[in-house]
Amino acid sequence: MKxxxxxxxxxxxxxxxxxxxxxxxxxxxxxxxxNAGVEGEILTVSGQAAEDVLSVAIFVYSxxxxxxxxxxxxxxxxxxxxxxxxxxxxxxxxxxxADYNGGSFKTVKAEKxxxxxxxxxxxxxxxxxxxxxxxxxxxIAKMTVSELQDxxxxxxxxxxxxxxxxxxxxxxxxxxxxxxxxxxxxxEMDSYQICVSGDVNGDGVVNVEDMERIQKSVLKLELxxxxxxxxxxxxxxxxxxxxxxxxxxxxxxxxxxxxxx
Ligand SMILES: [Ca+2]
Numbered sequence: 001m002k003x004x005x006x007x008x009x010x011x012x013x014x015x016x017x018x019x020x021x022x023x024x025x026x027x028x029x030x031x032x033x034x035n036a037g038v039e040g041e042i043l044t045v046s047g048q049a050a051e052d053v054l055s056v057a058i059f060v061y062s063x064x065x066x067x068x069x070x071x072x073x074x075x076x077x078x079x080x081x082x083x084x085x086x087x088x089x090x091x092x093x094x095x096x097x098a099d100y101n102g103g104s105f106k107t108v109k110a111e112k113x114x115x116x117x118x119x120x121x122x123x124x125x126x127x128x129x130x131x132x133x134x135x136x137x138x139x140i141a142k143m144t145v146s147e148l149q150d151x152x153x154x155x156x157x158x159x160x161x162x163x164x165x166x167x168x169x170x171x172x173x174x175x176x177x178x179x180x181x182x183x184x185x186x187x188e189m190d191s192y193q194i195c196v197s198g199d200v201n202g203d204g205v206v207n208v209e210d211m212e213r214i215q216k217s218v219l220k221l222e223l224x225x226x227x228x229x230x231x232x233x234x235x236x237x238x239x240x241x242x243x244x245x246x247x248x249x250x251x252x253x254x255x256x257x258x259x260x261x
Contacts, residue, residue, distance in 0.1 A: 036110035037122025
């Protein structure tokens with residue numbers, strides 16, 4: 001026991017040294033998001049990092065965050081995403097992720113999936129449910145019904161806003177569509193309006209038309225409400241549509257910075 005502890009402390013020391021050594025050479029990048037969850041005996045950690053991050057260091061601690069149990073470094077792919085799995089026995093952990101070159105940690109709790117939440121914890125990405133507004137937020141343009149299904153703990157069906165018909169598995173989600181969560185008997189439990197980030201006019205794609213809609217709203221020529229307004233609120237903390245939201249969409253269209261959450 002004591003030997004294992006010393007071994008762990010030594011590897012922590014070595015890693016800390018590596019960390020400190022690298023940080024002086026390269027500027028540390030930011031970790032944009034971390035998702036972590038336990039399913040069976042597998043802890044899955046995934047997320048997004050800033051463009052300048054090439055690899056990330058993932059640290060798995062005990063639930064109280066005091067004991068380091070495992071660590072890995074993993075490369076970031078061309079979509080700035082990273083993902084890794086760890087074999088675990090328990091059901092609760094604290095996970096910290098940082099740029100391999102150093103920088104600040106992003107910390108999340110990883111818990112065993114209990115099956116009662118609508119969205120899967122370990123691969124929900126930027127998806128989140130706004131119970132107050134009744135919106136499913138954080139949907140990225142071009143996500144299909146089946147891709148959303150993969151991130152849910154329950155069977156879903158999507159009703160299209162444009163003609164009130166049920167969307168098929170390959171259909172892309174549009175702002176304004178309704179997602180219905182079904183119980184084991186196929187009965188509807190919950191329903192939310194889908195909010196595709198940046199898709200203000202509800203056609204499922206983010207393009208110059210969405211920028212024009214926001215512009216009309218800013219100039220008070222047109223009123224955008226509800227989930228459509230929410231889809232255009234891309235500026236952190238903002239409650240009103242603005243030119244900044246248009247700029248965020250423009251950067252997405254030009255591929256300068258994709259809308260990721
Ligand atoms: Ca659109």
